[in-house]
Amino acid sequence: MKIAAFVPVKLKNERTPGKNTKRFDDGTALITCFLRTLVHVPEIDELYVFCSDEAIKNYLIPGVKFLKRPEFLDTNQATPQDIIEAFMKxxxxxxxxxxxxxxxxxxxxxxxxxxxxxxxxxxxxAFTAEKIQRLMWYNGEPLNFDAANVPRTQELPAYFNEVSAAYVFKKETFLSLHRRIGLKPYICEVSGIECIDIDYPEDFEIANAIYMHLICK
Structure with a gap:
């Protein structure tokens, strides 16, 4: 059974420009930091960075291959399904x-x-996700509890927020459903700093502080 992993990357981001190659204070780029984790996953047979810009090669490490993708996948119109489909082809x-x-x-x-x-x-x-049991509100109304009888948080229903580190799926799952999560998914619960997801500049500053603390321990 062949297992192929890929990291989709575009070098121009709207919310946090250049975030995938943004460097922590020790000079390590975000993409490089993550690849150092992936190369230690023994089950992966082939590992790629899927990017339209060959400049990304400067950030790769041994054990990681570059695969050029069409530039239209960098547009806002491209969906995750489009990117997966292009890689699978x-x-x-x-x-x-x-x-x-x-x-x-x-x-x-x-x-x-x-x-x-x-x-x-x-x-x-299967996918990584953060378990959430909190008092939630929506449109001025309690979403998952009775405000007149507030329960302990551990008694609330559990929701899972996707953490985008890993989505694993069988080939036939995507081909039949055209999506990365199938009808029988396994939710791999992560917590603490594993839940950090960088979308905005302030998210990177938090990640940088954590990263620097970890390498200086």
């Missing part, structure tokens, strides 16, 4: 992983766990 595999470097602190063991659930335990897909 170029690289043949039985199981695919889509990994996003904007969640740089997810451990390699979590990704291995996702792969194992899909390859060995009958799940058609």
């Amino acid at each position: 170029q690289i043949e595999a039985d199981v695919y992983l889509v990994c996003h470097c904007t969640s740089p602190f997810v451990k390699a063991e979590r990704i291995s766990e996702c792969i194992g659930k899909v390859c060995k335990e009958g799940y058609d897909s």
Whole structure:
């Protein structure tokens, strides 16, 4: 069973310009930091960075291949499904992983766990997610509790917020459903700093502080 993983990257981002190659204070780029985790996932047979700009090669490490993608995948009109489909047309595999470097602190063991659930335990897909049990409001009304009888948070229903470090799926799952999460997914729970997801400049500043603390310990 061949397992292929890829990190989709575009070098121009609207919300946080250049975030994928933005450097922490020690000079390490975000994408490089994440690739250092992925190369330690033993189940992965082939690992790619899927990018339209060959300048990304400057940030790769041994064990990672560059795969050029069409420039139209960098536009706002391109969907995650379009990107996955384009990769699958170029690289043949039985199981695919889509990994996003904007969640740089997810451990390699979590990704291995996702792969194992899909390859060995009958799940058609798996993904990393943060478990949320909080008092939620929507449009001025309590969403998941009775305001007149407020429960303990541990008694609230659990919701799961996707953490984009890893989406694992079988080839046939995507081909039949045209999506990265199938009908029988395994949710791999992550917590703490593993839940960090970089969307905005302030998110990167938080990630930088955590990263620098970790390497200076």
